[in-house]
Amino acid sequence: MAAPGPSFDSPTPTVKRASKFQFVGVNQAGAEFGNKDLPGTLGKHYTWPTLNSRGFNTHRIAFMMERLIPNKLDGPLDAAYSRSLQETVEYVTSKGGYAVLDPHNFGRYYEKIITDVDGFKKWWTTVAKLFATNPRVIFDTNNEYHDMPQDLVVRLNQAAIDGIRGAGATSQYIYIEGNSWTGAWTWVSSGNGATLKDLKDPSDKLVYEMHQYLDSDGSGTSPNCVSSTIGVERVREATNWLKANNKKGILGETAGGANAQCIAALTGMLKYLQDNSDVWTGWLWWSGGPWWADYMFSIEPPSGTAYTRVLPSLLPYI
Numbered sequence: 001m002a003a004p005g006p007s008f009d010s011p012t013p014t015v016k017r018a019s020k021f022q023f024v025g026v027n028q029a030g031a032e033f034g035n036k037d038l039p040g041t042l043g044k045h046y047t048w049p050t051l052n053s054r055g056f057n058t059h060r061i062a063f064m065m066e067r068l069i070p071n072k073l074d075g076p077l078d079a080a081y082s083r084s085l086q087e088t089v090e091y092v093t094s095k096g097g098y099a100v101l102d103p104h105n106f107g108r109y110y111e112k113i114i115t116d117v118d119g120f121k122k123w124w125t126t127v128a129k130l131f132a133t134n135p136r137v138i139f140d141t142n143n144e145y146h147d148m149p150q151d152l153v154v155r156l157n158q159a160a161i162d163g164i165r166g167a168g169a170t171s172q173y174i175y176i177e178g179n180s181w182t183g184a185w186t187w188v189s190s191g192n193g194a195t196l197k198d199l200k201d202p203s204d205k206l207v208y209e210m211h212q213y214l215d216s217d218g219s220g221t222s223p224n225c226v227s228s229t230i231g232v233e234r235v236r237e238a239t240n241w242l243k244a245n246n247k248k249g250i251l252g253e254t255a256g257g258a259n260a261q262c263i264a265a266l267t268g269m270l271k272y273l274q275d276n277s278d279v280w281t282g283w284l285w286w287s288g289g290p291w292w293a294d295y296m297f298s299i300e301p302p303s304g305t306a307y308t309r310v311l312p313s314l315l316p317y318i
Helices: 079-094 117-131 150-166 192-196 230-244 260-275 305-309 311-317
Strands: 023-031 058-063 098-103 137-140 174-177 206-213 249-255 280-288
Touching: 023 079, 023 098, 023 249, 058 079, 058 280, 079 098, 079 117, 117 137, 117 150, 150 174, 150 192, 174 249, 206 230, 230 249, 230 260, 249 260, 260 280, 260 311, 305 311
Parallel strands: 023 058, 023 280, 058 098, 098 137, 137 174, 174 206, 206 249, 249 280
Antiparallel strands: none
């Protein structure tokens, strides 16, 4: 079990980045674990990531809204949890990386769909004040909204933008997520494309975050990929939407199994994103984190399945 607070390994030797992407990195899981046990106990229900570098410059740090600000959206910060989050962010950004704040809540707070739009804005105002002066922090409005009224998803995203900018965090990027698990392959058909394109940001630094897995239902629960070309096929329509609407995107979660078909699908997709880097700012692997053990997509050094068997093929796109 992890010791209290975040722990940091010395970064592994950095690989010189070869790609055109602005952001390439890893989702860092752990602080959102034990989401049925709130607030939970550090080291028993959740942990903080052990951060490493392999040419990656971006770490998307998952955490729980309820642990950071418990009981009510407009309440005070939990001192210990917020301190650990700030220490994790400071470590990443002090090394020149980008730290993405990822409230991993699926548009829920204590398992209920967030309908208090003003409260959500206040939650983000409180959080953004912690990082308002750090230009290498990125704010991700919420992880994978799903099964919610589309208008509510739009209003929550706009409330997050307004709360973040109102807190004085005006120089940082904000990642926008959509309904329907923010899938790239359903970005247009779900209504995300039509409804989220008119969000307003006075700083004009919005990036549309989409997720894409390559198994049959796009859930990322199988190590098998539909075909060697499924990656390109599933991001093509979203790419056209980004171009048509003059928007920037990031593939905020993606992964595939450690097998030849998935590696071909992944490398084909990443090459396609790189060929369209005028709209795609980068990609983030799901997932790193010290508690994954033998999880099929673990990219945690030194022995994670994806770290040893998939990552070597992805180096040209880092």
